[in-house]
Amino acid sequence: MINLVHNEMVKIVRKKRLFIIAAIIAVLVALFTYAQFKHVQDLQERLGTNDWRTQLQQQIIDAQNRLNSSGLSDEWRKYLQIRLQQQQYYLDHDVNPSAPGAPTFMRMFIENSIDLFLPLMVMVIAADLVSSEASGGTIKLLLTRPVKRWRILLSKYIAMILSISFILLSVTIISYLISGAVFGYKGWNLPLLTGFTINGEELNTSNVHLLPQWQYLLIELGLAWFVSIIVGTLTFMLSVLMRSTAAVMGIMLAALISGAILSSMVSSWESAKYLFMVNLRLTDYISGTAPPINGMTLGFSMAVLAVWGFIGFVVSFAVFTKRDVY
Amino acid sequence: MTKNATLVVTDLRKTIRNKEIIKGLSFELTEGEVFGFLGPNGAGKTTTIRMLVGLIKPTSGHISICGYDLHRQFSKAIRNIGCIVENPELYPYLSGWENLEHFARMVPDIPKERIVEVVELVGLQNRIHDRVRTYSLGMRQRLGIAQALLGKPKILILDEPTNGLDPVGIREMREFIRFLAETEGLSVLVSSHLLSEIQLMCDRVAIMSKGKMIRIDTVEHLLKEQARVAWKVNPVETAKNILSKETVVISVQGGTLITPYEAKQLPKWNEKLVQAGVEVSEIQPKLPTLEDLFIELTGGETID
Numbered sequence: 093m094i095n096l097v098h099n100e101m102v103k104i105v106r107k108k109r110l111f112i113i114a115a116i117i118a119v120l121v122a123l124f125t126y127a128q129f130k131h132v133q134d135l136q137e138r139l140g141t142n143d144w145r146t147q148l149q150q151q152i153i154d155a156q157n158r159l160n161s162s163g164l165s166d167e168w169r170k171y172l173q174i175r176l177q178q179q180q181y182y183l184d185h186d187v188n189p190s191a192p193g194a195p196t197f198m199r200m201f202i203e204n205s206i207d208l209f210l211p212l213m214v215m216v217i218a219a220d221l222v223s224s225e226a227s228g229g230t231i232k233l234l235l236t237r238p239v240k241r242w243r244i245l246l247s248k249y250i251a252m253i254l255s256i257s258f259i260l261l262s263v264t265i266i267s268y269l270i271s272g273a274v275f276g277y278k279g280w281n282l283p284l285l286t287g288f289t290i291n292g293e294e295l296n297t298s299n300v301h302l303l304p305q306w307q308y309l310l311i312e313l314g315l316a317w318f319v320s321i322i323v324g325t326l327t328f329m330l331s332v333l334m335r336s337t338a339a340v341m342g343i344m345l346a347a348l349i350s351g352a353i354l355s356s357m358v359s360s361w362e363s364a365k366y367l368f369m370v371n372l373r374l375t376d377y378i379s380g381t382a383p384p385i386n387g388m389t390l391g392f393s394m395a396v397l398a399v400w401g402f403i404g405f406v407v408s409f410a411v412f413t414k415r416d417v418y
Numbered sequence: 419m420t421k422n423a424t425l426v427v428t429d430l431r432k433t434i435r436n437k438e439i440i441k442g443l444s445f446e447l448t449e450g451e452v453f454g455f456l457g458p459n460g461a462g463k464t465t466t467i468r469m470l471v472g473l474i475k476p477t478s479g480h481i482s483i484c485g486y487d488l489h490r491q492f493s494k495a496i497r498n499i500g501c502i503v504e505n506p507e508l509y510p511y512l513s514g515w516e517n518l519e520h521f522a523r524m525v526p527d528i529p530k531e532r533i534v535e536v537v538e539l540v541g542l543q544n545r546i547h548d549r550v551r552t553y554s555l556g557m558r559q560r561l562g563i564a565q566a567l568l569g570k571p572k573i574l575i576l577d578e579p580t581n582g583l584d585p586v587g588i589r590e591m592r593e594f595i596r597f598l599a600e601t602e603g604l605s606v607l608v609s610s611h612l613l614s615e616i617q618l619m620c621d622r623v624a625i626m627s628k629g630k631m632i633r634i635d636t637v638e639h640l641l642k643e644q645a646r647v648a649w650k651v652n653p654v655e656t657a658k659n660i661l662s663k664e665t666v667v668i669s670v671q672g673g674t675l676i677t678p679y680e681a682k683q684l685p686k687w688n689e690k691l692v693q694a695g696v697e698v699s700e701i702q703p704k705l706p707t708l709e710d711l712f713i714e715l716t717g718g719e720t721i722d
Contacts, residue, residue, distance in 0.1 A: 095523040095524065096523070096524065098523060099520050099523055099524065102512075102516070102520065103509065103512075103520075106509075106511050106512055106516070107511055228507055228509075228510075229504070229505060229507030230507050230508065230509060232471075232473060232503045232504075232507070233507070233508070233521065233565065234524075235472065235473055236471045236472060236473065236496060236499065236501055236503075237496065237521065237524040237525060238492075238493040238494070238496050238497040238524075238525055238526075238569075239493065239524050240492065240493065414475075416468075416473065416474040416475060417468065417473040417474065418468070418473075418474070
């Protein structure tokens with residue numbers, strides 16, 4: 093088995109996939125670091141101070157002003173209200189929600205990349221794992237070895253998991269190194285609030301507690317890893333089912349983007365919560381942002397994703413081991 | 419001495435969407451022979467080969483490789499087979515050497531020396547560390563064979579091995595295949611729709627058409643059986659009447675009659691013609707090519 097996984101890793105590495113992904117991450121992180129830097133500068137200029145309390149107060153006033161203006165959709169109003177309550181809580185308890193520093197940037201980067209950017213990078217690896225062998229014809233050589241088919245597929249799946257872990261590791265390291273150069277490398281022990289639960293319009297703060305940022309970051313990384321594995325498994329399944337890598341990419345991309353669009357408009361279509369793509373923003377449950385549909389919780393979303401992943405896994409293996417190869 | 423059978427196929431069938439594509443094939447391969455698989459495009463050659471190497475599951479029938487059942491003891495059975503199905507498709511972004519390493523890792527106990535050995539056998543030493551992307555078709559074909567020989571198989575299955583090669587390449591391939599069978603004792607199964615190729619390199623031939631085996635026989639036998647004699651005679655009518663009594667007149671082409679070739683009978687037939695006052699100016703035995711034979715056996719059919 094180790095030999096088989098070794099083979100798959102050689103192929104992934106020699107296709108230069110991991111290198112390209114690392115390069116994309118580096119470029120994006122640099123871009124966002126600059127954007128964040130500009131944002132902070134801008135705020136400081138506007139407020140004439142770099143005290144976060146005034147910044148937060150300003151944000152609260154901004155939000156209140158927006159709430160008072162007409163023409164807001166109900167969903168947006170609800171969201172703003174919840175955010176407002178949360179910010180108020182931060183202010184009252186003297187906690188800086190976005191203390192600059194590399195770990196904070198990493199946290200924000202992961203939170204913002206979990207539903208689109210990370211799945212996209214995972215797709216780059218997983219989309220052609222099987223389909224490229226089928227379209228290149230090498231599948232015929234692969235399956236005429238004295239190795240059972242399920243072992244070949246499993247070796248590919250393990251290689252995918254290793255690559256996903258590598259992607260998350262490089263996101264962590266690259267974002268820490270690059271953003272730290274601008275914001276400084278401190279802030280691992282910064283206390284962060286978590287445990288928000290949202291019941292309807294109420295922000296329930298009864299379970300809120302403090303967590304050092306490094307722990308918070310570990311939890312988010314774990315969730316991002318989980319989401320990536322699920323997206324990877326589904327892409328993997330499509331890769332088994334289809335010969336064309338482009339078709340795999342197209343379908344997954346459509347699903348992910350529709351997920352992002354749906355999240356902002358499905359609050360009245362309740363059964364949409366069983367779709368995997370509206371459940372990708374797991375980190376929102378930790379930071380206390382309102383879920384797209386009432387009644388969605390971290391446990392619920394993880395269960396939905398796990399079921400989708402399980403189905404993808406079973407379908408991949410069932411099809412791959414039975415199928416006639418032409 | 420009878421040679422051992424390495425591959426035994428019994429009543430192999432494949433049905434796809436209620437259409438029977440392979441209709442009960444049975445044949446055997448023995449050690450050290452080159453077995454030709456002949457048929458027009460769409461006769462079911464490639465489907466059969468894919469079933470032999472486990473890519474397609476037969477609807478019914480048995481495939482036994484060196485005594486192992488392909489279905490139930492897949493790994494043990496397939497270890498004895500080396501194959502190229504259709505084109506030799508390898509990983510273009512890896513070097514030839516890396517490709518071989520890749521496949522060597524999938525089979526237990528293939529030392530590095532074995533890779534060196536097969537590379538030398540197919541004569542790729544000079545380019546083995548270049549990427550496969552830069553290889554010519556002939557080199558890819560060789561690398562494909564190197565890959566097939568890695569695990570020291572007893573049976574080599576080559577689907578259209580001379581496809582796309584130039585005349586020199588075709589001759590080299592032919593000689594190489596003969597070498598493997600005669601010197602290394604491999605059973606080689608070669609498929610082709612090029613009759614001249616099969617005729618030159620195979621010991622036995624199976625002729626396939628519409629998913630059925632029409633004939634399996636040695637090349638020699640098939641050719642001899644279908645041999646003809648052309649008689650250039652005058653007057654044609656008289657000659658035809660006389661010969662019809664002795665044998666079958668297959669066709670009349672101008673002043674020439676065609677009959678089956680029977681060496682012992684020829685002088686007798688000739689005598690009768692001469693006695694009847696027929697001028698026999700030419701008696702020419704004609705050895706048919708597999709081409710003629712094939713058209714005769716399949717009735718020059720088209721694929722439906």
